[in-house]
Amino acid sequence: MLNQAVWFPDNAYIESTRLYRWMKKLGFQNYDSFYKKSIQDIEWFWDEAVKELGIEWYQPYKKTLNLDQGMKWPHWFVDSKSNVVHNAVEKWASCEQTKDKVALIWESDDGQVIRYSFQELQDEVIRAANGLIASGIQKGDVVSIYMPMIPETVIAMLAIAKIGAIFSPAFSGYGAEAVATRINAAKAKMLITADGFLRRGKQVMMKLEADRAVGLSPTIEKVVVVRRLNHDIPWNDKLDISWDSFLENGQKLQCSPKTVEMESNEPLMLLYTSGTTGKPKGAVHTHTGFPIKAAFDAGVVMDVKQGDTLFWYTDMGWMMGPFLIFGGLLNGASILLFEGTPDYPNPDRIWEVASKHGVTHLGISPTLIRSLMKHGETWVQKHDLSRLKAIGSTGEPWNPEPWLWLFEKVGQKSIPIINYSGGTEISGGILCNVLIRPIGPITFNSAVPGMDVHVYDENGKPVVGEVGELVITKPWVGMTNGFWNEPDRYENSYWNRWPDTWVHGDWVIKDEDGFYTITGRSDDILNVAGKRLGPAELESILVEHPAIVEAGTIGIPDDVKGEAAVCFAVLKDKQPDTDIIKKEAMELVVQKLGKALKPKEIFFVQDLPKTRNAKVMRRAIKAAFLNKDTGDLSSLENPHTVDMIRELGKNYFNQIELK
Structure with missing residues (x-):
C-alpha cells in the first residue's frame, strides 16, 4: 500500500513530532526498530511512556508489570498510588504557567460558549466532590452518568474519580430500559442526569427517561439533576436534588476534599458496551490504565501538545468521550465539548465550530463525512481551518471516496488523517497512522507502539496479504481489567481461541509494507463459495457509484454458494430509475471482484441502522432481514430502519417461496 500513499511527511515535519523526538531521546533513528523494541520489551516501553507523559505519582511504582496471574490479568505499576484527577487537572492548576490556560470549552446546540481554565475546572471539581461526600458517596461506590455533552458531565466524572468512587457513563440517547440495564449491572448508588438538552434546535426531555430508568433500578438512592433547560419537570423530593443544591450541600462541609490516593488496580470507571445478546459488557478501567493509554495515543501518536485544542465529535457513553477528556487534559491541552450536531443549523456547523475555537485535532467518523460530502465543499471553504493539524477517524472502516474527499477538500491534501481503531476494552487504539510514515486512503500505516499486533489465519499462523483475525499477543496499559463482576465472560470473550492471545474480532489484511486494512468485524465476514469477503470491500465498491452515498452488506444462507451477499444502499438524492x-452497481462489483462475488440482491433504503457514534450495525441488518432476534438495539440512533429492513426480508423470502 506504500505505493498508494497520498500524504508524505517531510523531514522537518517528522522531526517536529513528539513521537520522533521521543524516539530520538531513547536512541532510535528508525521507526521500525523502535516499534519492534516497544513490543519486545513492554515493561521498558510503558516505563518510558509514563515518563514522557509526565505522569506524577503519590507513591512511585516498584515494578512496571507483574504477570503472576497470567497475561489475561496483568498488574501494571505495582505498589503505586495515584489519581487521574491530579494528572488531568490539579498539576496544571497548581502551576503558575498553566493554571489560567483553557482546559475546557463548551459550545451548545444554540451557540452558547463557556470556557474553564484549569484553575476554574479544579474549583468546580472540588465543589462537586464535596457534594458527593455530603450525599454519602464513598470510595468504591458506583455513580451512573446519564448526561448530554455539557461541562457538568466532565466535572461530575472528575469529581467522582477524585474521591475514589467509580463513574459509569451511559449514552445520552439511550432509552430508560438501556440506562436501567447498565445501572443495575453496576449496582450504582447515584444517578447524575439533566432535565434535558438541545438537539437540532429541539428540546430533548432527558429527565423523563431518567425517571423511568430509576423506577427500574432499586439501587439508586439519589438523583442529581442539572438544570440545563430550566423546565418544569417531574420531581421526587425524596430522591431528586438539583445540581445547584447538590453543590450548596457540599459547601456546608467547609473543607477541600482530599484527592484519594488510588492503588494501581483500583477501578476508575465502568464502560458498558452493547452485547449481541442484549446483555452489556462492563469493561473495568483503572486510574493507571485507560487515562495513560488515552494520553499516550493522543499525545505521542496524534501529537496533541500543550496549547492544542482536541475536539472529538462523540458522546460520553462511547469510549471516545472519556478518551477526549483524558487524552486532552493529561497532555495539558484544551478539550472541546459540543452539544449540537455537525449539520445543524447548516451543513457547515462542524467546520464552523472547529474554526471558531481554533481546533487543532478534530475527531470524526466515516459516516459523518459521507453525510456531509453530499452538500459539497463550498460549506467547508467558508471557514478558516488553518489551525487544524490532524483529523482523527474512528468507529468503522472507510470507503476510498469519502476518505479522499476529506483529505482533498477539507484537508487540502496537507492535513494527515489519523485512522485509529481499537475499542472500549482497549482504552484506545490497536492500529493507527503514525505521523512519521506516509499515509494512504482507508489504511493504517502501523500498529500503535506498544501493541504487539498480528494477523492470524484460521490455524493461528501469521499471514501477510490475506484476510485474517486481528490478534494481540502481549498485554498493554489500558487493557480492561476484566468485565465488572463477570471474569469468566471476559476470558471467554477474548481469550478462548488461542493460548494467551487476545482475539479482537476484526478481520484485517496486512500487506508487505506493514499497512493494515480492516475489512469488517469477523462476525460480519462473508464466506461466498469458499472465498472470505469483508463487507467493507463490497461497500467501498458500491459507493463508487455516483448515485450511492452509503452501503451496508450482510451474508445470507445460499443453497449453491453456502452464503451470498445482500447489500443495502442509500441514494444521494431521489433517483428517477433505481433499476438502472x-x-x-452490480456490474461495478463484477468488474472489481468477479462474477462469483456479485451480490444476490441490492436493496435501496432511506437509511442504515446506525449507532449515535455513526457505526453501521450490520448484525442488526442481518438479524432483521432474516427475521431473527436483533438483540440489544439500545444504542441505535434510528431503530425504525430495522423494522423497514425486516419488512424487506419478509417480502424477499415470501417471493422466493412463491417461485
Whole structure:
C-alpha cells in the first residue's frame, strides 16, 4: 500500500513530532526498530511512556508489570498510588504557567460558549466532590452518568474519580430500559442526569427517561439533576436534588476534599458496551490504565501538545468521550465539548465550530463525512481551518471516496488523517497512522507502539496479504481489567481461541509494507463459495457509484454458494430509475471482484441502522432481514430502519417461496 500513499511527511515535519523526538531521546533513528523494541520489551516501553507523559505519582511504582496471574490479568505499576484527577487537572492548576490556560470549552446546540481554565475546572471539581461526600458517596461506590455533552458531565466524572468512587457513563440517547440495564449491572448508588438538552434546535426531555430508568433500578438512592433547560419537570423530593443544591450541600462541609490516593488496580470507571445478546459488557478501567493509554495515543501518536485544542465529535457513553477528556487534559491541552450536531443549523456547523475555537485535532467518523460530502465543499471553504493539524477517524472502516474527499477538500491534501481503531476494552487504539510514515486512503500505516499486533489465519499462523483475525499477543496499559463482576465472560470473550492471545474480532489484511486494512468485524465476514469477503470491500465498491452515498452488506444462507451477499444502499438524492442504478452497481462489483462475488440482491433504503457514534450495525441488518432476534438495539440512533429492513426480508423470502 506504500505505493498508494497520498500524504508524505517531510523531514522537518517528522522531526517536529513528539513521537520522533521521543524516539530520538531513547536512541532510535528508525521507526521500525523502535516499534519492534516497544513490543519486545513492554515493561521498558510503558516505563518510558509514563515518563514522557509526565505522569506524577503519590507513591512511585516498584515494578512496571507483574504477570503472576497470567497475561489475561496483568498488574501494571505495582505498589503505586495515584489519581487521574491530579494528572488531568490539579498539576496544571497548581502551576503558575498553566493554571489560567483553557482546559475546557463548551459550545451548545444554540451557540452558547463557556470556557474553564484549569484553575476554574479544579474549583468546580472540588465543589462537586464535596457534594458527593455530603450525599454519602464513598470510595468504591458506583455513580451512573446519564448526561448530554455539557461541562457538568466532565466535572461530575472528575469529581467522582477524585474521591475514589467509580463513574459509569451511559449514552445520552439511550432509552430508560438501556440506562436501567447498565445501572443495575453496576449496582450504582447515584444517578447524575439533566432535565434535558438541545438537539437540532429541539428540546430533548432527558429527565423523563431518567425517571423511568430509576423506577427500574432499586439501587439508586439519589438523583442529581442539572438544570440545563430550566423546565418544569417531574420531581421526587425524596430522591431528586438539583445540581445547584447538590453543590450548596457540599459547601456546608467547609473543607477541600482530599484527592484519594488510588492503588494501581483500583477501578476508575465502568464502560458498558452493547452485547449481541442484549446483555452489556462492563469493561473495568483503572486510574493507571485507560487515562495513560488515552494520553499516550493522543499525545505521542496524534501529537496533541500543550496549547492544542482536541475536539472529538462523540458522546460520553462511547469510549471516545472519556478518551477526549483524558487524552486532552493529561497532555495539558484544551478539550472541546459540543452539544449540537455537525449539520445543524447548516451543513457547515462542524467546520464552523472547529474554526471558531481554533481546533487543532478534530475527531470524526466515516459516516459523518459521507453525510456531509453530499452538500459539497463550498460549506467547508467558508471557514478558516488553518489551525487544524490532524483529523482523527474512528468507529468503522472507510470507503476510498469519502476518505479522499476529506483529505482533498477539507484537508487540502496537507492535513494527515489519523485512522485509529481499537475499542472500549482497549482504552484506545490497536492500529493507527503514525505521523512519521506516509499515509494512504482507508489504511493504517502501523500498529500503535506498544501493541504487539498480528494477523492470524484460521490455524493461528501469521499471514501477510490475506484476510485474517486481528490478534494481540502481549498485554498493554489500558487493557480492561476484566468485565465488572463477570471474569469468566471476559476470558471467554477474548481469550478462548488461542493460548494467551487476545482475539479482537476484526478481520484485517496486512500487506508487505506493514499497512493494515480492516475489512469488517469477523462476525460480519462473508464466506461466498469458499472465498472470505469483508463487507467493507463490497461497500467501498458500491459507493463508487455516483448515485450511492452509503452501503451496508450482510451474508445470507445460499443453497449453491453456502452464503451470498445482500447489500443495502442509500441514494444521494431521489433517483428517477433505481433499476438502472442497481444494474450498474452490480456490474461495478463484477468488474472489481468477479462474477462469483456479485451480490444476490441490492436493496435501496432511506437509511442504515446506525449507532449515535455513526457505526453501521450490520448484525442488526442481518438479524432483521432474516427475521431473527436483533438483540440489544439500545444504542441505535434510528431503530425504525430495522423494522423497514425486516419488512424487506419478509417480502424477499415470501417471493422466493412463491417461485
